[in-house]
Amino acid sequence: MSLTRVQRNAQKAGRSLANRETPFIYNEWYVVALSRELSRELTPRTVLGRQIVMFRKEDGTPVALDNRCGHRSFPLSRSTLDGDTVVCGYHGLRYNDQGVCVEVPSQCNCAGISIRSYPLHQQGPIIWIWMGEPEEADLSKIPAMPMLEEGWVTSEDYMPLKASYVYLHENLLDLTHLSFLHANTFGTPDYARAEFDTDIGEDRFLLKRYVVPTRLPPVWAKPTGLEGKDAARITTSDFVSPALHIVHAEFYDVSLSEAERPDQRIKTAHIPTPETATSTHYFVVHGRNFAREENEVTEFMHEQLMAAFNEDVVGLEAMEELLASRSDDDDFFEISLKADSASLSMRRYLKRRAEAEAAEREADSQANPQTQVAKPVQALA
Ligand code: FES
Ligand SMILES: [Fe+2]
Incomplete structure (x- = not known):
């Protein structure tokens, strides 16, 4: 099949992006x-x-x-x-x-x-x-988990995901899917068109979305007391490391002045640990800094959020299944949109890191063939 110019450009750009065939990053x-x-x-x-x-x-x-x-x-x-x-x-x-x-x-x-x-x-x-390399194991490199600090109440969970961790990271830096994949849980129709800012650094990728004013879905409206009110919903997706992504959310009644607004924040750690090239251990630690004594709020939010995150699992697994069934990828391309800018930078970073580590391992094994700890062969499932 001959590709259009847009498709060919997309195919070329895709060569610098991490995907399900990219080696793992060990030193994390x-x-x-x-x-x-x-x-x-x-x-x-x-x-x-x-x-x-x-x-x-x-x-x-x-x-x-x-x-x-x-x-x-x-x-x-x-x-x-x-x-x-x-x-x-x-x-x-x-x-x-x-x-x-x-x-x-x-x-x-x-x-x-x-x-x-x-x-x-x-x-x-x-x-x-x-x-990773045993001599580089250093506890100070463990990323910060702000929801585990004092004053926050947390719940945690685990879901097996039959898809590459790369696409889970991308999903988390992409907030435009909320209106569609999560239409029945925590997405609202206005979400996809809302304003956003990005902050793209060397190894840190952040996307902030402002949905103001909006009506909150029940998972946020009930615990914050904002049911039926015009509210602000501000969400920041923060790629912290190949092993951690934190989503920060804040909500307030837009009729209140800044001084009158209660401090109601949510922080959710999405933790993708690669199992194989095409499967991921998906851990979640969810925290809030309000209604801290109310166990029923913890249970309600946990249940609602995990139902929403399960929609991501189902979607990502469907994509993985489709990718795995392709036999000829000569005409494969992924067209990217403006809203994908943070995730594209993040995928380029993962690929650079993975390839640099792989090259270092290769050089080490050539220099010291006997002292190398064998690394697993990464095969597509
Ligand atoms: S003792 Fe473990 S395989 Fe023989
Ligand atoms: Fe999602």
Whole structure:
């Protein structure tokens, strides 16, 4: 098929954008689990294409190891947790919480046998993991989570998403879809045409949308007491890192002066952790700074928001299914719109970061072939 000039230009521009084929970015802290998911059970999970196993030590500290016995690849998640050690279910090699083998039942010497362990850090309801170069794991690089500060009430959740994390990030920097994909939940017809500002930096991408005046959907109108009133709805989508996106929302009655408006803010962390190239662990931590004692408000908002975010999951999975079914991509293009400017910059950034890391890994493995920790092959599912 011959493409039009617009389509050809779109195809060319697309070559610099991250997509489902872009390698993972390893040198970031990612959320690996909700804190409540980890216990004394051996819990497997695939993160950035690598299978890991997690558990809590007897003192509650979370641990993550490769889920592959160093002897013959038996999954440690199907083995036994004994105190703070894991005993492989095949021939009984015993690993400590650092992945060091401390016992081989069939011989007295186990020196030098180990598997990889991953730094974890629990922060309130979530657990972060570092899958990158071990010497670069630095807790100060964990991005700020303002809704976990004092004075905010939060709830959290998890949804498996069968689509690339790149498109979830793009979806979050794109507020024009609210009027359509979320027409039955938190979108309103005026949303797509509303004014917006962007703030595009080296590694920070922000989009702010002003819907003023508007009528709020029930998820926001009920808890803020703005039902039936002309309200302002100001939403900021903030790409913080490849592992975190925060949406800030504020609402007020437009008939009130600035001094009269109650401080009612919402902050929602959307946390996309790549599982494979085409699947994502989608964690959500939602917070508000008002009606803090009212549990029914927490439950109402949580339920309504997760129903809306599930619409994103359904939409992104439908797109992924369509992309996966294409056999010939010679005529593939994505036409971008003015409203996509922040997400285009963000996708270019993800691609640059991913390719720079991949080149560094390649150079390292050529320079030190024996010392390299094998990276998983990223295959499209
Ligand atoms: S495979 Fe684990 S001990 Fe042999
Ligand atoms: Fe959405």
